[in-house]
Amino acid sequence: DQQVKQNSPSLSVQEGRISILNCDYTNSMFDYFLWYKKYPAEGPTFLISISSIKDKNEDGRFTVFLNKSAKHLSLHIVPSQPGDSAVYFCAASGVYNFNKFYFGSGTKLNVKP
Amino acid sequence: DARVTQTPRHKVTEMGQEVTMRCQPILGHNTVFWYRQTMMQGLELLAYFRNRAPLDDSGMPKDRFSAEMPDATLATLKIQPSEPRDSAVYFCASGLTLGQGDNQPQHFGDGTRLSIL
Numbered sequence: 001d002q003q004v005k006q007n008s009p010s011l012s013v014q015e016g017r018i019s020i021l022n023c024d025y026t027n028s029m030f031d032y033f034l035w036y037k038k039y040p041a042e043g044p045t046f047l048i049s050i051s052s053i054k055d056k057n058e059d060g061r062f063t064v065f066l067n068k069s070a071k072h073l074s075l076h077i078v079p080s081q082p083g084d085s086a087v088y089f090c091a092a093s094g095v096y097n098f099n100k101f102y103f104g105s106g107t108k109l110n111v112k113p
Numbered sequence: 114d115a116r117v118t119q120t121p122r123h124k125v126t127e128m129g130q131e132v133t134m135r136c137q138p139i140l141g142h143n144t145v146f147w148y149r150q151t152m153m154q155g156l157e158l159l160a161y162f163r164n165r166a167p168l169d170d171s172g173m174p175k176d177r178f179s180a181e182m183p184d185a186t187l188a189t190l191k192i193q194p195s196e197p198r199d200s201a202v203y204f205c206a207s208g209l210t211l212g213q214g215d216n217q218p219q220h221f222g223d224g225t226r227l228s229i230l
Contacts, residue, residue, distance in 0.1 A: 103157075
């Protein structure tokens, strides 16, 4: 039973345009959400996070939006660059555990030059 | 930059053999996680430790998998006997959490790519 879902396995975007990656979750106890980026043959690297007390967090070209009522979060990358091409995982955690994350299955982003 | 170190990076072995994967968490981190990445399941949590004590290993096939932390600088994941369906990339991650609900990003190693023939 997947509690965090990324329904788009892949996304292709032109360089300079916006990339929007989506993630849905089912557990209303989740209160901390993250995005990780993964290049081939490397481990996932932390990109950006958001607490449930916020609905937006921004870091440079990356912005994460959280819609608690819809149990949905999204990652916006503006402008997209070829170096952003990677697999993006969203993850969620709740107040009731010690940093245990539930991961989505990932979305492969391809940014075309 | 401090990093999580995993060894070996690649392992090819025959079915039935014992496999041991090792992880050196980032110094000072008190939580350690083992994940398995497969095409269908994405990142699947196998086990995790806090202050070297196992908190949850419900994601792990108990009959053949075992996870331990002999000391704060070493975590191991063993498979005995190994089977072809165990072929995957296994990641270790570490983090620092001060208590329940204190969520911080986990930091991942580069994984062990395991192939069981």
